[in-house]
Amino acid sequence: MSTSYSIVLLLCLLMAPLATAQAEDINVGKELHQENCLECHKFELYERTDRTVKTLKHLRSQVLFCAVNNDVGWFDEEIDDVTAYLNTFYYLFDMK
Ligand code: HEC
DSSP states (O other): OOOHHHHHHHHHHHHHHHHHOOOOHHHHHHHHHHHHHHOOTTTTTHHTOOOOOOOSSHHHHHHHHHHHHHTTTHHHHHHHHHHHHIIIIOOOOOOO
């Protein structure tokens, strides 16, 4: 496990109680995604018929995976915002 991954994980754990207290912000998620997530794949990836993500939980872990791998340094809350954004426009899983 790399140091940066551990730090991100630790921060996520520390931020978790804060993050759950607030609703996801789709607009923040959109901006974060725009700035950090379009280098490797475009929106088509989320719309293809054979996409790998099948549940909301899986979507969140995929967002987290890509975010950690790209060292964007997001907090738990920002992972939630981007997950909510992608879900609202592309994946359409039940958010409850
Ligand atoms: C360094 C390159 C890279 C960057 C930058 C990147 N990703 Fe990814 N992402 C990948 C690869 C590789 C896959 C797997 C593609 C495949 O399955 O064909 C993937 C897959 C995904 C999927 C799953 C798509 C599906 O099949 O349903 C999601 C969601 C995703 N990325 C979100 C993000 C988000 C959010 C960001 C911004 C933090 C991001 N990615 C930035 C490389 C990247």
